[in-house]
Amino acid sequence: MKVFLDSARLSEIEAAIERRCVAGVTTNPTFLLEEAGARPLAHLRRVVGLIRPQRLPLNVQVMTIAPAEMIGQAEAIREALDYAGLVVKVPCGWNELAVIADLESRGFAVNGTACMSATQALMAAAAGARYVTLFYGKMSDTGIDAGAVIEDVAQALADAGDRCDVVVASIRRTYDVHECLRRGADAVTVAYRLLPGLCEHPKTVEAVRGFAESFVPLDVVGHSSAPRPADLLQV
Ligand code: E4P
Numbered sequence: 001m002k003v004f005l006d007s008a009r010l011s012e013i014e015a016a017i018e019r020r021c022v023a024g025v026t027t028n029p030t031f032l033l034e035e036a037g038a039r040p041l042a043h044l045r046r047v048v049g050l051i052r053p054q055r056l057p058l059n060v061q062v063m064t065i066a067p068a069e070m071i072g073q074a075e076a077i078r079e080a081l082d083y084a085g086l087v088v089k090v091p092c093g094w095n096e097l098a099v100i101a102d103l104e105s106r107g108f109a110v111n112g113t114a115c116m117s118a119t120q121a122l123m124a125a126a127a128g129a130r131y132v133t134l135f136y137g138k139m140s141d142t143g144i145d146a147g148a149v150i151e152d153v154a155q156a157l158a159d160a161g162d163r164c165d166v167v168v169a170s171i172r173r174t175y176d177v178h179e180c181l182r183r184g185a186d187a188v189t190v191a192y193r194l195l196p197g198l199c200e201h202p203k204t205v206e207a208v209r210g211f212a213e214s215f216v217p218l219d220v221v222g223h224s225s226a227p228r229p230a231d232l233l234q235v
Contacts, residue, residue, distance in 0.1 A: 001180065001181045001185055001186060001187060002023035002024065002187040003023060003177070003187070003189075004022055004023060004024040004025060004057075004187050004188065005025050005189065005190065006028075006171075006189040006192075007025065007027070007191065007192050008027040008031035008034070008043065009031070009034075009035055009192065010035070010046060012192035013025055013047060013050050013051065014050055015192070016195065017050060017051065021195065021199070023057075023187065024056050024085075024087075024189075025047065025057070025059065026059040026089075026111075026167075026169065027047070027060055028089070029061055041076075041080040041081070044058070044060060044080070044081055045080065045081060048083045051085070052083065057109070058086055059087045059088075059089050059111050059113075059189075060077050060086065060087070060089065061113065062074060062077075065091075067093075067095040067096055067098065067099050070090060070103075071102055071103065074088045074103055074106075074108055086108075086109070087109045087110070087130065088103060088108050088109070089111040089113040090111070090129075091113055091114040092112045092113065092114060092115050092120040092121070092124045096112075097124065100124055100127040100129050103128075104127070104128030104129070104130075109130040109131070110128065110130055110131070111129060111130065111131040112127070112129035112131070112132045113132075113133040113169070115132055115133060115134050115135065116138060116139050116144065117144075117149065118149050118152045118156070120132075121134060121149075121166070122153065122156055122157075124164075125157055125164035129164055130163070130165070131166075131167050131187075132164055132165075132166055132167065133167040133168070133169050134153065134166065134167070134168050134169070135170035136168050136169065136171055136172075136180065137171065137172040137176070138170045139170075146168075147179050147182075148183075150168060150180060151183040151184055154185060165186035165187060166184070166185050166187070167188070168189070169189045171189070171190045173194075174197035174198060177190065
């Protein structure tokens with residue numbers, strides 16, 4: 001399972017790329033408003049500048065709820081970014097399925113996003129979405145067993161031999177990521193604040209403190225400060 005970064009903040013994207021710990025970046029209109037105000041495409045070009053060397057997929061959502069405007073926006077985003085890794089996010093709905101199908105036929109990779117049910121995800125995949133995004137936290141908020149939905153969608157798409165990947169967003173806790181892994185998600189997209197918790201553990205710190213008591217200077221050949229075995233025995 002891949003981990004994507006759910007952010008449009010340049011410093012966060014840079015820090016994640018430096019660690020090579022994310023396999024993609026997902027943005028949404030809220031993040032872009034916070035980071036870029038009225039210049040979303042200019043900001044997204046800077047994001048592309050950061051992720052282009054690793055060719056990471058970049059998810060960008062259309063900025064309209066009017067299906068008739070979505071195709072034009074997707075084309076404008078594609079032209080402005082000129083980036084092969086672009087993925088256009090289209091929220092799932094009846095009229096939006098036609099948008100997903102149209103975009104797919106125009107060569108776009110589409111993410112059918114904001115899915116709160118298994119059937120929404122399956123319909124988006126059938127329409128040609130390359131990714132479907134399930135909102136884990138928001139589903140859980142309304143009493144839905146989000147883990148079961150992920151499992152059902154992942155299984156159904158695998159059984160159908162579909163090349164559509166299941167992405168899980170709206171991740172609120174570190175452990176949600178493990179649950180997505182167990183349930184067969186292809187990717188989770190997480191806020192930057194959750195990334196350290198995915199690679200740190202208090203018992204790791206405790207273990208390393210124990211090792212630290214045994215640290216000695218490395219006996220690099222030719223290095224004047226390298227300890228001799230006799231020196232170590234005297235400690
Ligand atoms: C998708 O773009 C985001 O991950 C999602 O909107 C965040 O959801 P939350 O506000 O429920 O955490």
